[in-house]
Amino acid sequence: MPVNIRDIAKAAGVSVATVSKALNGYRSVNASTREKVQRIAKEMQFHPNAAARSLVGQRSMTLGVFLTTGLSHPFFASLLGGVDQALQARGYDLIYLSQVSWREEYNFVRHCRSRNVEGVLVFGFQESDMDFGELIESRLPAVFIDMEISGSHIATISSDNVEAIRSAVRRLHEWNHRRIAFIAGQPGSYASRTRFEGYREGLAEFRLPFRQEYVIAGDFTRESGYEAAKRLLALPVRERPTAIVCCSDMSAIGAMEAAAEEGLSVPDDLSIVGFDDIEAARSVRPALTTIRQDTQSIGRKAVELLDDLIREADIPSKQVILPTEWVSRGTCAPAP
Amino acid sequence: MPVNIRDIAKAAGVSVATVSKALNGYRSVNASTREKVQRIAKEMQFHPNAAARSLVGQRSMTLGVFLTTGLSHPFFASLLGGVDQALQARGYDLIYLSQVSWREEYNFVRHCRSRNVEGVLVFGFQESDMDFGELIESRLPAVFIDMEISGSHIATISSDNVEAIRSAVRRLHEWNHRRIAFIAGQPGSYASRTRFEGYREGLAEFRLPFRQEYVIAGDFTRESGYEAAKRLLALPVRERPTAIVCCSDMSAIGAMEAAAEEGLSVPDDLSIVGFDDIEAARSVRPALTTIRQDTQSIGRKAVELLDDLIREADIPSKQVILPTEWVSRGTCAPAP
């Protein structure tokens, strides 16, 4: 029994059409009646029925999020903070699109249509994990976070991974590190790929040789960081890296454990750089030097981008890249 | 331009009413026409417009989740896995209810009404954080996870915290531990409160004295576990606990760090028990002995409960308590 537009029309002594116009701020209705209607609507705690609005062909003000298990990544949690903000500011609600909805029979895109979803946020995938062809063809506006996809009505957003790692290499180089290793993330993921690119560019910039044995693939986890560092530290002493740049804080923390096991002191014998600046980076000992992603802004911007895509006519594929921040803590020092 | 019920009525050569009935599986329509309609609907990839359905007064098949920042706890990630499953199975979609929606002016409950939300899942709060009075009065079905709230159309779900900790104390007692300490979680939170209750009951069961100095309040984090353990281990050696039961894995891991700093060996000098069985529990060294919550089931059950609440007429307040599982790893041993 929520109050509807007719109730307030009666209370205000005007027609429903006038109420609708007044509430939507049309200038074609007399200022005084407009205010009166708005006042009454507020008093009666009127909130329009979203289904009716959506049905009449107008905006549904609904966005979808589609994500994988990646949810458990701390990254997503802080992302949601920014998403929430922007959602509020732009008046959208968010509907969670289940992973299972992505099947042949019960198509994801059609599910969006059926729910009148105006646009989707996609996060947590590797591009290769899934076929986004249908999404792209559907012209349903979409913003991909940390993925490389293009098409019309499509935008992507991510941190400036290349520059972040390149400048990490630069800092380490300034500290006289010459043997700098790299622990990659999930092979094939956008984040790992671009960060690796930054690593190569950084090496190139300072004419440091690229050595295959200094690059170990992982999957962003602590365990994989541990294993990778073990292998790195098993190299002959004179070949051993003096610094390791990691694709995630978790893997950096794993690397720190490996170093401890090998009896190496961080940062005196070995410098380690993480990526993300998750909470654990601060509480680990020594506290982790890392590259902070502005997850809050990524979330906020992603929603804003999606809103733009929805409202503007034909936006060409758009890429947004956000700067990162170097967070100096206790795991980096001049080369031994 | 998604296909609608009229399109398929035309294609099938029947009326829209028949299509509607056929699609909803009414027995009042001839089996052969029903099958024909269903086949055509499938071929044409028809999916009913959720807004229209919802508008006509039927089910909206939409549930809301309301959560706080607590989201960053790994607990919620796996919870969502179970939620997702049940959502699928019961055909609901999930809409994320922004924290900001909980304000005087833009009331949360009315937001749900306006979106035709049929029921809400609430988690991440302490009961005291917020006034749920209006929610309860509204009779909007709600399931609270890890909270103690009652009312009609309300259910709660959580792990059997009391029994979990009580039996942890029992195991430690069997291993001849007599000085068993407890690191609590956020004071006022349901989880911490009930786990503390289990601790007291456990002590009582074996006639171990309750000592105030063996109970330290924390907030579930690693840091708080570290600080608490530091204080516990600062007691005179003969008073020092030989075992610590923690309210979370994170605080247990913090306690392990404190023990290491104090030069104590876990589990030889000190046994430590965690709670949750998060991923890190397995990767920390020694691996953490802990109490596993079946988060997946909690999430699934929560949705099922909510669905029951929505469909059944007047269900009295209902509490579901799920068993936990003792996970024996490397941080517990007989008392020194």
Next chain:
DNA sequence: GTGAAAGCGCTAACAG
């Protein structure tokens, strides 16, 4: 400026 009326896609009486 304002209101009457049509209609969004669907379901539920009620006739036939």
Next chain:
DNA sequence: CTGTTAGCGCTTTCAC
């Protein structure tokens, strides 16, 4: 068994 019809709550022509 099937079809006709009347709305659900809202926005939007189009008259007045």
